[in-house]
Amino acid sequence: MTSTVLGARRHAWWRAVPLTAVLLCALARPVHAQNRVTPPRDYVSLDSASTARGGLLRPVSLRLQQVPLVRALEEIAMQARLSFVADRALPGLDRLVTVNLAATPVRDAMRTVLRDASLELLVGPNDQLVLRVRAPRAAAPRSRDALRLSGYVRNVSSGEVVRRAQLVVNGTTNREANEEGFYVLLLPEGEHQLQVRALGFAPLDTVIKLTESRTLDLSLRPRTVVLTAMKVEASKNERGDLDPKLPDMSVARLDMNIVRKAPPLLGEVDPLRSLTLLPGVSAASDASSAFNVRGGSVDQNLVLLDEATLYNPSHVLGFLSTFNADAVDDVTLYKGAIPAKFGGRLSSVVDVRQREGNIREFAGSASIGLLASRVIVEGPLPGNRGSFMVAGRRSYADAFLRLASDSSIRQNEAFFYDINAKANLRLGQNGALLFSTFVGRDRFAQPTEQIGVGWGNRSSTLR
Numbered sequence: 001m002t003s004t005v006l007g008a009r010r011h012a013w014w015r016a017v018p019l020t021a022v023l024l025c026a027l028a029r030p031v032h033a034q035n036r037v038t039p040p041r042d043y044v045s046l047d048s049a050s051t052a053r054g055g056l057l058r059p060v061s062l063r064l065q066q067v068p069l070v071r072a073l074e075e076i077a078m079q080a081r082l083s084f085v086a087d088r089a090l091p092g093l094d095r096l097v098t099v100n101l102a103a104t105p106v107r108d109a110m111r112t113v114l115r116d117a118s119l120e121l122l123v124g125p126n127d128q129l130v131l132r133v134r135a136p137r138a139a140a141p142r143s144r145d146a147l148r149l150s151g152y153v154r155n156v157s158s159g160e161v162v163r164r165a166q167l168v169v170n171g172t173t174n175r176e177a178n179e180e181g182f183y184v185l186l187l188p189e190g191e192h193q194l195q196v197r198a199l200g201f202a203p204l205d206t207v208i209k210l211t212e213s214r215t216l217d218l219s220l221r222p223r224t225v226v227l228t229a230m231k232v233e234a235s236k237n238e239r240g241d242l243d244p245k246l247p248d249m250s251v252a253r254l255d256m257n258i259v260r261k262a263p264p265l266l267g268e269v270d271p272l273r274s275l276t277l278l279p280g281v282s283a284a285s286d287a288s289s290a291f292n293v294r295g296g297s298v299d300q301n302l303v304l305l306d307e308a309t310l311y312n313p314s315h316v317l318g319f320l321s322t323f324n325a326d327a328v329d330d331v332t333l334y335k336g337a338i339p340a341k342f343g344g345r346l347s348s349v350v351d352v353r354q355r356e357g358n359i360r361e362f363a364g365s366a367s368i369g370l371l372a373s374r375v376i377v378e379g380p381l382p383g384n385r386g387s388f389m390v391a392g393r394r395s396y397a398d399a400f401l402r403l404a405s406d407s408s409i410r411q412n413e414a415f416f417y418d419i420n421a422k423a424n425l426r427l428g429q430n431g432a433l434l435f436s437t438f439v440g441r442d443r444f445a446q447p448t449e450q451i452g453v454g455w456g457n458r459s460s461t462l463r
Contacts, residue, residue: 043130046110046121055082055127056107064099072099072113077129080106086131092117146186148213150430153177153196156219159359159380159387163330164253165198165220179330179353180434183218196220200257215429250336252278256328268371271331271352272313272321280335289314289321293335296347303350304342306422306436308459315416315442316371316395322440322457326365326376327391327420329355354436356424357389371395372416386425386432393418413445413452434463 046056060079064072070086070093077084086093095117101109110121110129120134153165161181168174169185170193177183189210196204201220208216252275259274276283276291284290290298303313305323313322334342334349342349355378362379376391394417402410418440425433441456 043122043124046107046123046129055080056123057105058082059103060101060106060109061103062099062101062109064097066096066098069093069095069097069113069117072097073110073131076101076106076109076113082106083126083128084131085129090119090131090133092119147189147210149185149187149208149210149216150183151215151217152181153183153198153218153220154181154359155201156221157360160329160356162198162201162220163353165196165201165218168195168197169193171195179332179351194218199255200225250280250334252333252335254331254333256325256330259331260325264369268320268369269325270321271323271325271328272350275331275333275350278333281333287319289319293333293348300345300347301350302342302345302348303352305352305438305459306354306461307463308436308438308461310438310457310459312455312457315418315440320371320416322418322438323352324374324391324393324418324420326374326393327354327389327422329353354420354422354438355389356422356434357387359384359387359424371397381423381425386423388423389421391420408448411447413443416440416442434461436461 058080060076062072062075062079064075070088073086074084097113099109099113101112104112114121118134119131122130122132124130153162153167154160155162163177163179163181165177165181165183166174167177167183167185169187173185173187175183175185187208187210191207191209194204194206194208196218198220200222202223204218204220254271254274256271259271260269262269262274262277264270270289272289272291273283275281280294282292284292284298291301292298293301303310310322314320315322330351330353332351334351338345338349342351357378357380359380362377364375364377366375367373372393372395374391374393376389378387378389380387395415398413398415401412401414404410418438420436420438422436423434425435427433437460439456439458441454443454445452
């Protein structure tokens with residue numbers, strides 16, 4: 001077995017003898033064992049070597065026609081005055097190559113010659129070049145080795161979904177449940193520590209053992225947080241509460257429990273009016289539920305109820321919104337960077353989601369206000385295969401008009417009503433059928449003046 005050693009510093013050949021002897025001893029072994037050769041720790045691959053090394057940047061010019069591969073490498077090393085070592089028994093050294101290089105750095109020249117070869121160059125601390133068989137690349141993990149864990153995050157007391165809960169797997173993998181409370185995790189087989197966090201709920205820490213893909217609903221217990229005196233401090237070295245890597249910038253979400261505790265207007269809790277308390281949002285007028293976002297006009301806002309568009313989201317000529325707070329579960333306002341799924345909108349998008357109903361037990365409530373009365377009924381579907389919710393609201397200004405002494409006033413009509421309904425039917429282990437509908441109507445009539453106006457909304461969504 002023979003080796004080739006080239007060096008341009010011929011006046012100092014004795015300095016290269018110890019290094020050459022070590023390299024020849026390391027490489028002097030059978031061809032089939034070349035992949036097991038362990039290079040010195042301070043030798044790195046040519047592809048990962050620093051470009052700041054002067055020896056690798058020396059220009060070389062070469063024109064060779066159908067010469068062995070090892071000769072082309074020797075010529076490049078000789079012109080660059082670099083030491084080069086190659087085991088003659090390496091496969092592919094006798095392959096004929098054609099090289100045409102003009103003022104090309106050594107690093108690029110070596111890459112060009114070795115482009116189709118199963119060999120690679122190692123670079124030493126003094127730019128010594130050693131040729132060896134390319135180490136095999138580790139096979140990428142196959143996607144089919146990952147198991148699928150999916151399901152819903154739910155409220156343990158009512159069974160309703162918890163939207164946008166945060167899931168942390170093994171302390172590193174972060175995921176978020178979507179708008180419907182559904183999550184999907186792709187994990188390898190074995191045990192995994194799962195942490196679930198959501199605002200207003202106690203943290204859930206559990207261990208999941210995966211042997212196959214499965215469906216698992218995660219239940220969170222509501223928790224009331226009582227704050228005492230609180231001191232807020234910050235420094236420039238601390239990380240901000242907004243992650244610049246997340247795409248959902250300029251997004252505001254309303255907690256309906258907090259909205260219901262806000263002072264209502266004439267006894268009516270209005271989600272749209274609550275949006276005007278957020279930065280960048282202003283009310284069009286004190287007598288209207290319409291709002292402007294960052295200087296935009298009212299008609300530049302897209303209002304959705306369970307993914308259905310509401311073109312007239314107001315009652316009583318804009319005094320109240322069409323949203324019954326008892327039937328609303330989540331309100332999200334996109335003030336900027338609006339996702340493409342909502343289409344083009346100049347100002348903002350208001351995404352409102354209705355409640356799915358109590359899946360544990362039947363429940364209901366009713367209330368009487370100054371402008372309208374409300375009632376809501378919810379409970380599980382037969383066979384505990386899902387849940388339903390029905391809510392209604394109606395004003396009774398026309399009832400008081402009939403008490404007037406003037407007959408012309410008693411004939412007038414002025415009222416509004418709206419009905420919200422939603423049903424969630426489970427289909428098998430992984431499926432769900434959701435149906436939601438909304439009907440709202442306003443009526444104003446003055447028969448004596450031959451005036452009669454009616455308007456409203458109707459929408460239905462099946463998912």
